[in-house]
Amino acid sequence: MRTLSLQYQLSVKSWQQHLFAVELKVPEHNEATLTFALPSWIPGSYMIRDFAKSITEITFTHADTGAEIAAQKIDKQTWEVATNGDGVIVNYVVYANDLSVRSAFINHEYAFINGTSAFLNVVEMSEVRCTLQIEKPAQSHWQAHTGMTPIALDSNPQYWAYESHSYAEFIDHPIFIGECETLSYEVDGVTFELVFSGSHQLDLARIAKDLKPICRHHMALFDHPQPVSRYVFMTLLAENGFGGLEHRNSTALLYPRHDLPRLGDNSQANKTDGYITFLSLCSHELFHTWHVKRIKPDVMVTPKLGEETYTNQLWIYEGFTSFYDDLTLARAKLIDGKKYLDIVAQNISRLLQNAGRYKQSVAQSSFDAWTKFYKQDASATNNIVSYYTKGGIIAFGLDLLLRHRSNQTVSLDTVMKRLWEIYGRDECGTPDNVIATLCQQEFDIDVNDYLDSVVYGTDDVPLETWLDDIGVKLHTRSAVSAEDKGGYTDATEIRHQLGATCKPAAMGLSVIQVFEGLAASKAGVMINDIILALNNQVVNQAKLQRLLDCASDTHVTLTLIRDGQIVNVALPVLQARQDRAYFTIENEEKLQQWLDH
Known part of the structure; x- marks a missing residue:
């Protein structure tokens, strides 16, 4: 099977509008119809992201005559074009404003893009060599970096050039263009x-x-x-x-x-x-x-x-x-x-x-x-x-x-x-x-x-069974604060636990998580509630915990705002759960032997 060369060109069309421009040149081939598709997810991140939604413009033209060719969009990420074996040029624009490692982003300092967000695949062409030219931007101090193999382009110094030996390899190289150290x-x-x-x-x-x-x-x-x-x-x-x-x-x-x-x-x-x-x-x-x-x-x-x-x-x-x-x-x-x-x-x-x-x-x-x-x-x-x-x-x-x-x-x-x-x-x-x-x-x-x-069941990992072999012991304790992530501490543990995660609101605390089986859940506290007061005392995070720890009754009253209404609920005062872990080192030599393999 003859290996065809797909030629891609990438440029920053507008950093102000977060736009990349992409051109794909497909040579003459043996297919009456070609199918162009963009991936809907990126390997390593297991979620359908529908990258094609960021293509804002797309045109298909005859490589020799420049005449526009009609394309039929057959699903959210796929275009079908009748080519009769002739070469085709595809031009499209990608909107890039997702500051993440999975997609594409442009600002005043740099442009970043993954191949899955940028480069259409020609479905009928399984054996291809992909070349990429990146247009050098007006900012002369910007650089280009990618894991792709660079190639010489003496005839056109306005571009950086790279190659890959398959489409799968081609889209597995993120590209950075910009100011950098x-x-x-x-x-x-x-x-x-x-x-x-x-x-x-x-x-x-x-x-x-x-x-x-x-x-x-x-x-x-x-x-x-x-x-x-x-x-x-x-x-x-x-x-x-x-x-x-x-x-x-x-x-x-x-x-x-x-x-x-x-x-x-x-x-x-x-x-x-x-x-x-x-x-x-x-x-x-x-x-x-x-x-x-x-x-x-x-x-x-x-x-x-x-x-x-x-x-x-x-x-x-x-x-x-x-x-x-x-x-x-x-x-x-x-x-x-x-x-x-x-x-x-x-x-x-x-x-x-x-x-x-x-x-x-x-x-x-x-x-x-x-x-x-x-x-x-x-x-x-x-x-x-x-x-x-x-x-x-x-x-x-x-x-x-x-x-x-x-x-x-x-x-x-x-x-x-x-x-x-x-x-x-x-x-x-x-x-x-x-x-x-x-x-x-x-x-x-x-x-x-x-x-x-x-793995296939839901039991906890029985680490305690073998920890003596490496000279350590696992313990549990209650949290010392809402920010406590676990690990060893000598700070004083809380006595009573709300059982919800909150963040500061304009007034009081906004509930963002409620933990099943704990006090807030039992009281009927809901996500997006605003906690205003405990026993008529207006609270912030620290004050709420102090009042809870000092509570001597079986229940306290939480005053909430829920969907624009004042709601009072009876919060049970429960002993804080021991859900923070920490280790003690019982034998330094055993631990070091394990760490040293």
Whole structure:
């Protein structure tokens, strides 16, 4: 089959109006009719996003005559054009105002776009080479960065040029055009590039220094079979926002600009929680280079990007990666064992507050990611469980279980190496039962009882069974405040618990979550209620908790505004639930041995 070349051109049409212009040139071919389609979701983010809704104008013209060709739109993202085998030029405009890692965004500092938001696929042409020319913008200091392979374009210096060897590869390279700070470093023969949007005088040398051992750890875990020779950490900086999305040799990140170390900022001598979270996010997305982009569920080897692709394996992919992202920081000595255990305790605390963990298994959560996980409403915590959070705790437990049952000769590291060797190198895709089968066949360890309980069932992970092996003990306590995320603290615990999450309102507190089975739920407090007073005392967050803790009666009166009306409800005064976890280190040597593998 002859490989055809699809030529794409991308330019920033207007940063003020958030518009990209795209041109696609299709050469002569053997089809009477061509079908042009834009994906409706982006791999790694399991939700139908209907990217084609952002195409604001589109025209199809004959490549030789320039005459416009009629196109029939056959669904929300697909156009059909009668070409009689002649070349076609497609011109269209993409609206780009979604500040996220999943779509496209333009402002005065930079333009960012994913291929799934920008580049039409020619359905009939399965064997294609895709080339891209990016028009250099008027802002001469703007740069272009992407993981795509650059090619020379001596004949036209007004463009940056790149190529990919398939459409699937082509759309798996996010593109950054704009003002930025950059730095490159090398680890074991692989070049890593840091790209941060804007100009903020970041301490890039320090960030690179801290990322190097993370890169080295991941490469060593998989015995150095690095599937890429170049990797780009592409970070969009904003006042607020958080996100990361993996790609075949890059990641797109969204992060608060003020949480990163800056040049000359001595206050950053110690790692802040915000900076630790950034390093963990980088660790997470880099780990996906092996575990998601190469090792992947069988149905994700060639997914249909126009419709949902269901799998119950996301707990393996996002869960295992969530275990390794923070663990790597401890192994790399970027944080100590105590800080690592506090991070794990915060993850466990999120689960302990999540009544949905008793209603939905992580296998079901994986399958329903398209709706229940990615389209959460305010009651989600009562009805679903996160395959990220519980999946990470499952991975922690599986590591301890394998070590225990193998007399410390097999660990989750061992499993990851075999997953890579069997399924990752050739990208052949994993079956649903891959973990149980691999542990049984490769290591003669039966983990079906564990997986049936915590993956396909809704039991909590029995970490306490094996924690003595690594010298730590798990405890629970009540919260010390509404902002308490869990982990060790010596602050005084609250006595009584509202059982709802609130945020300040113009008057009082606005209810944004109500937790099933706790006091607010029993009283009939509803989402969007405004709590004005407790026993006729006007409240803010701190005062509400003080009054609750001092309450001696079985009930107190909450005064609410609900849909413009004053409502009084009787709130039961209940002992605060022990839903915050923390660890104590009983044997430093055992813990360090585990962290050191």
